Amino acid sequence: MLGLRVLLKREDLVHAGSHKLNNVVGQALLTRRMGKRRLVAETGAGQHGVAAATAAALFGLECTVYMGELDTERQELNVFRMELLGAEVRPVRAGSRTLKDAVNEALRDWVATVDHTHYCIGSVMGPHPFPYMVRELQRVVGDEAREQCRALLGGDDPDFVVACVGGGSNAAGTFAGFAPTRSRLVGVEAAGGAAASDGIPGVLHGMRSLLLQDEAGQILEAESISAGLDYPGIGPEHAHLAASGRARYEKATDAEALDAFRLLARAEGILAALEPAHALAWVVREAGQAVPEGSTVLITLSGRGDKDVAQVRELLAAGRDGR
Amino acid sequence: MIALEPWLRARRDEGRKLLVPYVMGGMSEDWVESLQAVVAAGADAVEVGIPFSDPMMDGPVIQRAGVHALDRGATPARVVDDIASAELAIPVAVMTYYNIVFRMGHRRMARSLRAAGIGAAIVPDLPLEELDPWAAEADAAEVATVLLVAPSTPQARVARICARSRGFVYAVARMGVTGERESLGSDSADVVRRIRQVTDTPVCVGVGVSTPAQARTACAVADGVVVGSALVRRLLEGGGPDAAAELVGQLRAAIDEM
Numbered sequence: 001m002l003g004l005r006v007l008l009k010r011e012d013l014v015h016a017g018s019h020k021l022n023n024v025v026g027q028a029l030l031t032r033r034m035g036k037r038r039l040v041a042e043t044g045a046g047q048h049g050v051a052a053a054t055a056a057a058l059f060g061l062e063c064t065v066y067m068g069e070l071d072t073e074r075q076e077l078n079v080f081r082m083e084l085l086g087a088e089v090r091p092v093r094a095g096s097r098t099l100k101d102a103v104n105e106a107l108r109d110w111v112a113t114v115d116h117t118h119y120c121i122g123s124v125m126g127p128h129p130f131p132y133m134v135r136e137l138q139r140v141v142g143d144e145a146r147e148q149c150r151a152l153l154g155g156d157d158p159d160f161v162v163a164c165v166g167g168g169s170n171a172a173g174t175f176a177g178f179a180p181t182r183s184r185l186v187g188v189e190a191a192g193g194a195a196a197s198d199g200i201p202g203v204l205h206g207m208r209s210l211l212l213q214d215e216a217g218q219i220l221e222a223e224s225i226s227a228g229l230d231y232p233g234i235g236p237e238h239a240h241l242a243a244s245g246r247a248r249y250e251k252a253t254d255a256e257a258l259d260a261f262r263l264l265a266r267a268e269g270i271l272a273a274l275e276p277a278h279a280l281a282w283v284v285r286e287a288g289q290a291v292p293e294g295s296t297v298l299i300t301l302s303g304r305g306d307k308d309v310a311q312v313r314e315l316l317a318a319g320r321d322g323r
Numbered sequence: 324m325i326a327l328e329p330w331l332r333a334r335r336d337e338g339r340k341l342l343v344p345y346v347m348g349g350m351s352e353d354w355v356e357s358l359q360a361v362v363a364a365g366a367d368a369v370e371v372g373i374p375f376s377d378p379m380m381d382g383p384v385i386q387r388a389g390v391h392a393l394d395r396g397a398t399p400a401r402v403v404d405d406i407a408s409a410e411l412a413i414p415v416a417v418m419t420y421y422n423i424v425f426r427m428g429h430r431r432m433a434r435s436l437r438a439a440g441i442g443a444a445i446v447p448d449l450p451l452e453e454l455d456p457w458a459a460e461a462d463a464a465e466v467a468t469v470l471l472v473a474p475s476t477p478q479a480r481v482a483r484i485c486a487r488s489r490g491f492v493y494a495v496a497r498m499g500v501t502g503e504r505e506s507l508g509s510d511s512a513d514v515v516r517r518i519r520q521v522t523d524t525p526v527c528v529g530v531g532v533s534t535p536a537q538a539r540t541a542c543a544v545a546d547g548v549v550v551g552s553a554l555v556r557r558l559l560e561g562g563g564p565d566a567a568a569e570l571v572g573q574l575r576a577a578i579d580e581m
Binding site for chain 2: 094095100104107108111112113114115201202203204205206211213215216217218219
């Protein structure tokens, strides 16, 4: 259909529905090791929140999840999931009421509770050692994918390795497996929140990276249909990979992501989350162009789309798909 | 420009307790008048917030003031200009977050503060390890960089922070963000004692110091207090310069009685 050989790394099949579990299990173990009894987490789409709540239940930890009020509305089902798992979800009404504000609130909670609480950050962001730690906990995605690609491609690596980027944890984990290979690495951001493409250097949430901001340094609000990509920055390692040229960062629009979401559902019977639908959308758009015909392409399908179905129905009914 | 540290030291050495109120720059039409009222009511120095979109150290009251200021079009340059125009007779410290400093550039920021007669800066999300590039420019411009010590700060680090802090040392009364509390943090006296062990620089307690009684308790061990949210809340409620002066007057009286 695309003239490409597309391989999907199926993190949507991970327990709790996304790659986020890889990270939270590691951090929950560290929490116990540090003798702490509570996790705080931020969440955008709710996938990290659900994963944190899942790990907290498994390891007997308390769990508080901060989520932008706007996100609690568009991801109602994930809020209920977290509550079923025993977590407390606190809606954040400040600022843009999305992921960045949830991070602010989680940090504010943490400074007051650090004696017994670990901040289980969900992406490759924040102060050192979080970006490094989360990448290492997610590199299983890239290591597995490389091994599986080599099995499928007769010992070869794919021509392109593509993942969506909000903060960038699934991409960082994926890229970690392929950094030493010949594969071309592509991170795909939501067009309304493309910090790698449109950001400038700044310091936020304890990290120096590329941020969407105005001239004075006020952080701008990212805007996308995908709550998980609504973050005005990217992890610092992505900024580094962009600067060094080892990875390139591209954008996909809301409409392109919705199209890709439907395409994958029809073609493969897979409901992907809207976040990786952006990665898919870029490949669909660039097939035969930036991605030459006959290329092999690995896409990390970072999560499943059940959480997005209600929102997709509304968007399609409202004609937000650009038609 | 009035240099902060000699000024505060002189007053402390006379036996006076130090009162450092906080006002968010640009938060209302009459914020400069409020600032002047605060000075007239007995402040020893003032702290002026330069609003930032993501004030992680601040609780709801100062966050709201920051949103008001940004909605009114406040920029770092405008707040600095307004402070200069206020022609205050006591030292001024600006409080902001590092991205504002970073975007303006260390040298440009330090020089613009100096040019506006602002003698100090507090940048709470700039850790000691990353301080040098800013501090070098601030020192060159004779702008004092006030550093913070928290209840969780290990003693060896307290010593390093105090060695680098200029103006005063900001003792954080409790683990948490700014905002009014029912009681003064129980950690505050311990933090002040630990700072005293390693420095002679004046020590002011902030974060959750809201009432005259709390100010007095804090000043039993510290040289002074920083009061932010309690004052900013009165301004958000529309009290204007009169309400600001009233609270500062009460705080002044409470610590002068000691």
